[in-house]
Amino acid sequence: MTLEVTDLVAGYLPGVNIVDGCSVTAGPGELVGIIGPNGAGKSTLLKAIFGLVRIRGGSVRLAGEDITGHKANELVGRGVGFVPQNDNVFATMTVEENLQMGLYLKPKQFTERISAILDLFPEIGTFRRRKAGSLSGGERQLVAMARALMTGPSVLLLDEPSAGLSPVRQDETFLRIHQIKRSGVCVLMVEQNARRCLQICDRAYVLDQGRDAYTGTGEELIHDPNVIRLYLGSIAES
Numbered sequence: 041m042t043l044e045v046t047d048l049v050a051g052y053l054p055g056v057n058i059v060d061g062c063s064v065t066a067g068p069g070e071l072v073g074i075i076g077p078n079g080a081g082k083s084t085l086l087k088a089i090f091g092l093v094r095i096r097g098g099s100v101r102l103a104g105e106d107i108t109g110h111k112a113n114e115l116v117g118r119g120v121g122f123v124p125q126n127d128n129v130f131a132t133m134t135v136e137e138n139l140q141m142g143l144y145l146k147p148k149q150f151t152e153r154i155s156a157i158l159d160l161f162p163e164i165g166t167f168r169r170r171k172a173g174s175l176s177g178g179e180r181q182l183v184a185m186a187r188a189l190m191t192g193p194s195v196l197l198l199d200e201p202s203a204g205l206s207p208v209r210q211d212e213t214f215l216r217i218h219q220i221k222r223s224g225v226c227v228l229m230v231e232q233n234a235r236r237c238l239q240i241c242d243r244a245y246v247l248d249q250g251r252d253a254y255t256g257t258g259e260e261l262i263h264d265p266n267v268i269r270l271y272l273g274s275i276a277e278s
């Protein structure tokens with residue numbers, strides 16, 4: 041399914057638009073990155089798409105259907121998954137219980153879905169009975185993504201999946217995101233690690249002050265002098 045966000049306006053406080061005329065699209069099996077400076081509105085964009093921040097203007101369409109302002113639980117039912125940056129697992133529950141929570145709308149499908157998830161991420165099998173709170177950051181991120189995948193979404197929204205992880209764990213996480221994309225899911229990912237994000241994304245958007253300032257393939261943006269100057273630092277860093 042294609043996700044189309046057009047001229048979106050959203051914010052928390054009256055009169056302050058954090059997302060301010062932002063347009064992004066992501067198609068089936070596509071990994072689309074969102075990068076930009078702190079406070080640009082990246083997380084707010086994902087939350088607005090997922091019905092967690094009030095939308096003041098513009099539209100969100102899924103497979104051509106208007107889903108603007110729909111509530112999160114309704115969006116899950118329509119095939120949208122969201123992995124927030126913080127508190128994305130239930131620490132006192134086991135991994136398996138976390139995955140069950142992901143499927144609370146359709147508990148009868150648990151056996152079928154868990155086997156699909158274990159096919160995609162076999163390592164979950166090795167710690168499925170452990171409490172999520174006892175896992176490493178990378179493992180917790182994997183559980184959070186797996187939980188969002190339990191309903192078999194066609195669109196997955198990821199908010200800074202590499203945050204707080206060591207470089208090795210970040211690489212593992214990006215590899216897993218690639219596997220998710222290859223399974224046909226459309227992935228829209230906000231990332232702090234801009235350079236790495238551009239290396240692995242099919243396409244990306246640079247957000248600035250709530251707007252999509254630049255867009256292109258990861259390869260184009262990573263070599264774009266404006267993007268380098270404003271967001272990536274010197275070319276020598278690459």
Ligand SMILES: Nc1ncnc2c1ncn2[C@@H]1O[C@H](COP(=O)(O)OP(=O)(O)OP(=O)(O)O)[C@@H](O)[C@H]1O
Pocket residue numbers: 052053058076077078079080081082083084085232
């Ligand atoms: N719950 C909230 N209430 C009011 N303002 C908020 C809230 N959450 C975020 N903001 C404000 O919205 C602005 C954009 O925040 P957002 O988290 O979307 O940016 P971001 O691009 O994801 O930045 P970062 O990379 O720092 O996470 C910030 O100025 C922030 O202070």
